[in-house]
Amino acid sequence: MAITPVASIDHQLRVAMLCRAVFPLHGFGGIERHVFHLVTHLSDLGVKLDLWTQTIPHDVPTAGEAYARLCQNPLIELHETRYDRTSPWLRPNSIIGRQFNYPIFTWQQASAVAKTAQQGQIDIVHTQGLCALGWGLVRQQQPSLRRIPQLANPHGMEEYKNVDWRKQLAYAPFRAQYSWSHRQADCAIATDACTADDLPNLLGVDPTRVAVLPSAIDVAEALGQVDEQLGNELVQRLQLADHDLVFLTVSRLERNKGYHLLLAALAELRDLLPASWRLLMVGTGKEQAALEQQAQSLGLAQHVSLLGRLSDRELHSLYEHVDLFIHPTLYEGSSLVTLEAMIHRLPVVATAAGGIPDKVISGHNGLLVPANNQRALVNALRLALDLREYWPQWGAAGAAIVRRSFDWPVVARQTLATYRELLQSRSLRGGFQ
Incomplete structure (x- = not known):
C-alpha cells in the first residue's frame, strides 16, 4: 500500500513517539521523564502526538498535574502495547527478561504504528531507546515506510560503557540491536555535543545523520x-x-x-x-x-x-x-x-x-x-x-x-526545527533511500 503524501510541511505536524515507558504512568526514571517533557512541550508548540508505550497499569493515580498534562491533553493520544511476556518466570526488566520482551514488544508496537502510517496519518516517527529496533525491522519489511522520516534517540548507551566484563557479555545482544537499529534511522540523536562522536564510534551511525538535541529539565x-x-x-x-x-x-x-x-x-x-x-x-x-x-x-x-x-x-x-x-x-x-x-x-x-x-x-x-x-x-x-x-x-x-x-521549551523548539528539516529534506529528495 502506498503512503498518502503530506501536502505541505506547514500543516500541523503529526508525530508518532515510540517508547517503552513514560512518566508518570510507568516510573520516575530519566528516560520516562524525558519522554513526558518532550511530548508535552511539543504539544505546547502545536504538534499532534501519537504516544505509543507499554500497557498502562490499572493502579496508576489519575490525579495530579503531570497525569492531566499527559493524559488529558487534546494533542496527545495514547496507544498501548503489551510489554511483559516473561513474568512470573523472569523479572520483565532483568537482562534475560528484556532479551525476550523487547524484540516482541518493539515489533508489535511498530507494526501497529505502521498501520496508522500507511493511512497517511504520521509525518515523523521518533523512537526512544531500543524501540528503534521494531521500527527498523518493519521499515525493512515495508520499504514504503521509509518515506516517513525517523529520529532515533539511543540515550545514555550504558550498555557500551560498562566496564564489568560480565555485564559487557550480558549486554552483547542489546549492543547489536542498538547499533543496527540506529543505523537504520534517518537521524540519530546525540544528547550532548561532547558525546556526538559516540554514535559513529559505538553504534556505527553515519556522522552526517547525527543531530545534537540535548536532554533537558523543565526549569x-x-x-x-x-x-x-x-x-x-x-x-x-x-x-x-x-x-x-x-x-x-x-x-x-x-x-x-x-x-x-x-x-x-x-x-x-x-x-x-x-x-x-x-x-x-x-x-x-x-x-x-x-x-x-x-x-x-x-x-x-x-x-x-x-x-x-x-x-x-x-x-x-x-x-x-x-x-x-x-x-x-x-x-x-x-x-x-x-x-x-x-x-x-x-x-x-x-x-x-x-x-x-x-x-x-x-x-x-x-x-x-x-x-x-x-x-x-x-x-x-x-x-x-x-x-x-x-x-x-x-x-x-x-x-x-x-x-x-537545557530548558525544555528551548529543546522542544530545537526538536521541532529538526523535524521540519527532515521533512524539507524528504520533500527535496522525493523520499529517503
Whole structure:
C-alpha cells in the first residue's frame, strides 16, 4: 500500500513517539521523564502526538498535574502495547527478561504504528531507546515506510560503557540491536555535543545523520517544586544549620557512580575541611552497605548521611540548602541531576564523563576532573575549597547555562526545527533511500 503524501510541511505536524515507558504512568526514571517533557512541550508548540508505550497499569493515580498534562491533553493520544511476556518466570526488566520482551514488544508496537502510517496519518516517527529496533525491522519489511522520516534517540548507551566484563557479555545482544537499529534511522540523536562522536564510534551511525538535541529539565517545574516550609523541615531534621559546609550528591548507589572515590578523597582532605561538614548522599542501590562501611572505616561516619530516595519536592527543596554539588561518576549519560543542581545555583565539581563537559565549565560554574581519578578529585575539591568566595558567581553562571541551553521549551523548539528539516529534506529528495 502506498503512503498518502503530506501536502505541505506547514500543516500541523503529526508525530508518532515510540517508547517503552513514560512518566508518570510507568516510573520516575530519566528516560520516562524525558519522554513526558518532550511530548508535552511539543504539544505546547502545536504538534499532534501519537504516544505509543507499554500497557498502562490499572493502579496508576489519575490525579495530579503531570497525569492531566499527559493524559488529558487534546494533542496527545495514547496507544498501548503489551510489554511483559516473561513474568512470573523472569523479572520483565532483568537482562534475560528484556532479551525476550523487547524484540516482541518493539515489533508489535511498530507494526501497529505502521498501520496508522500507511493511512497517511504520521509525518515523523521518533523512537526512544531500543524501540528503534521494531521500527527498523518493519521499515525493512515495508520499504514504503521509509518515506516517513525517523529520529532515533539511543540515550545514555550504558550498555557500551560498562566496564564489568560480565555485564559487557550480558549486554552483547542489546549492543547489536542498538547499533543496527540506529543505523537504520534517518537521524540519530546525540544528547550532548561532547558525546556526538559516540554514535559513529559505538553504534556505527553515519556522522552526517547525527543531530545534537540535548536532554533537558523543565526549569519552571524544577523551581516550582521548592517548598520553603519543607526545606526548613529538612534543615531541622538533618541538622544542617549546625554545619559550616554541606556537600550533596544525587544518584543510584552503584559502583560506577564513583562514590568510593569521593569518600576516599574527602578522607584525604579532612584537615582542610571545617570541623563541622556534611556529605548528603541521595539515592538507593546495592552499594549502600559498602559505602556505609567505607565511611565508618575512614572515620567519616559522623559526616556522611545516606538519605535514600527523596520525593521531587524534598530533593528540590534540599538543593536550596546545600553549598556544593559533587558528581564523581565513572561514566554517564547526559546527567540531568547536574542540571538540577545548576538551576538551583549550586557550584559543581564533577567528572568529565558523558555529557557533563557540555554543562560544567571549569572556573566558570565549577570544576571538571578526569573520571576514575582519585588524585584529580582530591585536587579539584581542594581547589574548590580555596575558591569558595567564587561559589555564588559559579552558581549564577550554572543557572544561566541551563536556562540558555537545557530548558525544555528551548529543546522542544530545537526538536521541532529538526523535524521540519527532515521533512524539507524528504520533500527535496522525493523520499529517503
